[in-house]
Amino acid sequence: MAAESSVISSSKALQVLATTSVVITILFFCYSSRIYYEISPNDGPSSAFPPHLYHQSSPFALERACIPKRLHLAQRSNLMKNEDDDSYSVNMTISFQLDFDACRNVAPIVVYGRGVWIDGTILVRADERKQFNYTSDKSQGLYKSDWIYHVELPHLQAGRVAYWYQILVKERINIETDGATLEQRRLRNPSLPQQRIAKSNWYTFFTPPLPHMPTKLALVGDLGQTINSTKTMHHIWRGTSGPGVPISHVLIAGDMSYADTDPIRWNSWFDLMDPLLRSTPLHVAAGNHEVECDTSNLQPFVPYENYFYNPNRIQDAYIEAVTKEYKETLWRRSCATPSEFTGTYDYGNSFYSYQHGLAHIIVLNSYSNTSKGSVQYDWLEHELRFSINRSLTPWVIVPFHSPLYTTFVGHVNEKQSLNMKQAMEPLLCKYGVNLVISGHDHGYMRTHSLTQDGQVDPSGESPVYLTLGAGGNREHHAPGYRNQEQEEWVAVRSLVDYGYGSLLLRNATHASFTWVRNGVDAGGVHDLVWLENKHYVP
16 A cells, blocks of 8 residues: 655754754664575675665664664656646655564654755655565564555655655654644644654665666666675665766666565565665566465565555555465475466556656566466556657666576576566567566576567667576576577676676667676676667657
8 A cells, every 4th residue: 555644844844853953873783694694604794885884873762673774765656747847856765664563653754855954854754554464484473574664755856866864753642732733733843842762864865867867777686685695786886876877776677685485584685785775766576586475375475565665556466365276386385486486466566667767667577467468468568558758768678587588597488488478578579678677597698689589680679688687696696508509699698796787878879788797807897788779769
């Protein structure tokens, strides 16, 4: 369910903050090697991020359990052109969690503003929260998630505009006088007690680029939570600042945490990735490691649907439980992380689209029904046919987890890939999709432009397929190649090192793609290619 928020805007909000301001002391917290050493205890530190980036709150907090944690950002809407001028606005989402037991009676407030913070402050009170229960072979009984908040920040100025934010946690007191809530009364009278019990640090983020601006995306799959995972994310983090066009958001093509039905590992994954995700928007696709059926009712995708809030959600998710008979046909007779799987998961975080800078991005779900006439198929066809404006967002990118083409051993001719290829590949070719992004195979592959029958398209009008499943997870690389000699339709393939893809859409007609390795040789660059958009409509 979409979170509903009450918005209070006032320059006097600064006084509310000032009455209880304290000197912020950065806290350092470390992580258990038991959680993060999934490759080898000899790999060194448990994270490639510098320790000082893992700060959480100032030490005055009366209830440390109520410190906001697992922060991550997402774009919530497309860019919206304002009627009064040529500027654009956008809605964003800040997601975070509060402890289930200690924070039952609290009222979190997101404080945010643009530019210099004294110029104006906006308060968004989080009135809606969600929580889920989950049972699995690894959950040691019934697991109760923490309180999950997805707070909307509406009508922000788009165009790489800097915003700062902080999350305050206060006691929930339901007092009204003259029709005014207690919070509104405090804005008028800052001397009223605050009942603040915890807060996050101040953080910053940038709104999405405008349609005409150069746009850089970080693309990765099969990330996990190893030292190699953090090297990948740290390299992405470095790309969000510095010279040149900065990375404006991260897209993971499935298999994020490798929790594999252990709910605690979702928590540790968010904690580990905190330095990047609290300031850079994250959008995700469902992979097979997100299936994670609840063993009590065989409901799939439970943590995935609850923890994220992807852009332009069409409606609440519709998810059908897996039948016992179908579960018996899956790998190890389990629907925890089946490599081959097809269920019914429509809307919610399953499939969605959004515009970001020069790109129109359409995220699909390999593990929900993709056959012709399915909900997802009909939605995709409508999206490709009616929703794309090539003069505004000339580049069309389609991410999903299970690749339609593979040069690797391991996931050959899996049912969900064959079904998706048969039904949806004709749409991808017909409507001029530029790039298809996948993971699943733990390696790097870039194809040539390929026609529907898998032949190289010399005109370059057909999609280019990227497999980016070498994010760094504990399962290492794919076991090898299907053929010793590289196939003619493959441009580049590699099972060396881990890394991510950096896609720079320079303008409406030209882009550059770089496979950025975690290694230091050649500056980390393994593959660099220029792409030409043959479908731009001036």
